[in-house]
Amino acid sequence: xxxxxxPKLAMYWASSCGGCEISVLNIHENxxxxxxxxxxxxxxxxxxxxxxxxxxxxxxxxxICLFNGAIRNSENEEMAQLLRQxxxxxxxxxxxxxxxxxxxxxxxxxxxxxxxxxxFNNPTIDNPDRILPQHSTEVAEGELTLPHFYHTVKSLDxxxxxxxxxxxxxxEPPQIWAVLQVVIxxxxxxxxxxxxGSIIGAGTMALCDECTREKKEKTIKRFxxxxxxxxxxxxxxxxxxxxCMGIATRSGCGALCPSVGIGCRGCYGPPDGVEDQGAKMLxxxxxxxxxxxxxxxxxxxxxxxxxxxxxxxxxxxxxxRFSMAHSILKRVKNGKGAx
Amino acid sequence: xxxxxxxxxxxxxxNWCSYRAADLAGxxxxxxxxxxxxxxxxxxxRVDPQFxxxxxxxxxxxxxxxxxxxxECHYVNGNxxxxxxxxxxxxxxxxxxxxxERVQLLxxxxxxxxxxxxxxxxxxEDLRALGPLRWGEKVLGDNGAAHLVVEEV
Numbered sequence: 001x002x003x004x005x006x007p008k009l010a011m012y013w014a015s016s017c018g019g020c021e022i023s024v025l026n027i028h029e030n031x032x033x034x035x036x037x038x039x040x041x042x043x044x045x046x047x048x049x050x051x052x053x054x055x056x057x058x059x060x061x062x063x064i065c066l067f068n069g070a071i072r073n074s075e076n077e078e079m080a081q082l083l084r085q086x087x088x089x090x091x092x093x094x095x096x097x098x099x100x101x102x103x104x105x106x107x108x109x110x111x112x113x114x115x116x117x118x119x120f121n122n123p124t125i126d127n128p129d130r131i132l133p134q135h136s137t138e139v140a141e142g143e144l145t146l147p148h149f150y151h152t153v154k155s156l157d158x159x160x161x162x163x164x165x166x167x168x169x170x171x172e173p174p175q176i177w178a179v180l181q182v183v184i185x186x187x188x189x190x191x192x193x194x195x196x197g198s199i200i201g202a203g204t205m206a207l208c209d210e211c212t213r214e215k216k217e218k219t220i221k222r223f224x225x226x227x228x229x230x231x232x233x234x235x236x237x238x239x240x241x242x243x244c245m246g247i248a249t250r251s252g253c254g255a256l257c258p259s260v261g262i263g264c265r266g267c268y269g270p271p272d273g274v275e276d277q278g279a280k281m282l283x284x285x286x287x288x289x290x291x292x293x294x295x296x297x298x299x300x301x302x303x304x305x306x307x308x309x310x311x312x313x314x315x316x317x318x319x320x321r322f323s324m325a326h327s328i329l330k331r332v333k334n335g336k337g338a339x
Numbered sequence: 340x341x342x343x344x345x346x347x348x349x350x351x352x353x354n355w356c357s358y359r360a361a362d363l364a365g366x367x368x369x370x371x372x373x374x375x376x377x378x379x380x381x382x383x384x385r386v387d388p389q390f391x392x393x394x395x396x397x398x399x400x401x402x403x404x405x406x407x408x409x410x411e412c413h414y415v416n417g418n419x420x421x422x423x424x425x426x427x428x429x430x431x432x433x434x435x436x437x438x439x440e441r442v443q444l445l446x447x448x449x450x451x452x453x454x455x456x457x458x459x460x461x462x463x464e465d466l467r468a469l470g471p472l473r474w475g476e477k478v479l480g481d482n483g484a485a486h487l488v489v490e491e492v
Contacts, residue, residue, distance in 0.1 A: 333436035
């Protein structure tokens with residue numbers, strides 16, 4: 001690539017679905033401005049680059065690297081380290097890189113159970129010899145290697161230092177464009193960048209702040225799974241017993257899911273001041289549960305509350321859908337112990 | 340470290356009943372297991388599930404939340420909120436593979452020093468039977484620094 005003095009942009013996917021790249025391309029014609037301002041230095045989704053191209057760059061050659069995807073295996077981590085070394089500004093882009101997202105849901109199970117499911121007990125798999133991918137295999141031509149599959153999925157900031165975080169699954173295109181404008185302003189007009197370590201491209205309040213549904217006192221008797229109820233189009237979903245993570249989720253997306261009758265999934269992560277999104281959600285949702293009264297007998301009370309709580313099918317998977325890697329406990333116990 | 344395992348219980352005791360029960364247990368010179376590390380909170384309804392998770396993450400083997408009996412809460416229904424949170428937290432912790440005995444809820448009024456002491460004794464024995472939790476080393480592997488934790492498939 002020729003030197004033309006333009007700042008260099010990179011975008012890489014680790015353990016991710018590719019939705020973040022699509023979201024970047026969804027800034028529509030503004031992508032032309034991005035192309036005008038930046039030189040693409042590495043972007044496997046849209047242009048042909050090899051790792052050796054990146055390795056050949058001097059340290060800090062890339063001005064801004066948008067890194068999406070969680071750290072699932074040793075290759076993801078090596079790429080994170082390489083891109084950290086070659087980038088001036090490294091951005092954890094999207095929920096996976098920021099806090100683990102869907103890949104980190106596998107922290108709710110074990111590597112053993114994951115392999116069992118994927119390679120043995122899967123209706124579309126026929127593996128009578130119980131062959132598993134190995135880190136290293138000897139063949140006639142020499143040794144072939146695959147990345148190590150990690151025990152615990154991690155977020156980007158758990159393996160390298162990260163300058164900024166852009167939440168969302170995926171980040172919303174208007175927010176991406178707003179962030180890119182700030183970066184372009186800093187590079188071309190010397191405008192200030194936000195302080196390092198900040199969460200950008202999102203709000204600071206809970207999602208409810210942006211949600212236009214009518215909110216009253218919350219008195220929930222039980223919870224409904226989406227197929228069990230036809231939601232009222234104007235009323236707060238949580239008040240109707242539909243689990244909506246809005247109360248424990250950062251604003252910034254414009255409350256897209258609640259506006260179409262789907263409870264917020266929580267992909268923008270916790271709002272400012274909250275460490276563990278799932279625990280906060282658990283706390284909030286349990287305290288608005290309007291079951292049981294202080295005048296009741298202790299046993300009856302416990303039974304009633306247990307019944308109401310049991311209408312939540314999968315609390316860990318629901319409350320930690322996006323934030324497992326950033327949660328306080330980070331993964332489930334498997335009793336195996338560390339090597 | 341010696342092989343002898345002494346469980347560490349972090350206790351969140353409400354100011355109006357359970358902390359006073361602990362005080363009473365002390366002034367009445369009731370002998371009970373020294374494994375509880377009590378933390379006074381104004382109400383059991385103040386106990387954020389994050390506190391419980393943080394205690395377990397930071398090395399506690401168990402957490403005891405203690406408050407006034409239902410109907411006796413200084414703030415009318417803070418303890419009912421605590422019970423709702425505890426019930427949902429217990430269900431969630433089960434998914435994390437954390438045994439029920441590790442997080443317990445107890446009602447102990449200001450006059451029930453013996454109830455609190457008996458509960459701490461019982462919980463200490465429960466935890467002794469379960470063994471240490473040691474989340475950082477045993478579950479995360481070197482406090483999360485280890486990537487490759489051997490797991491036979």
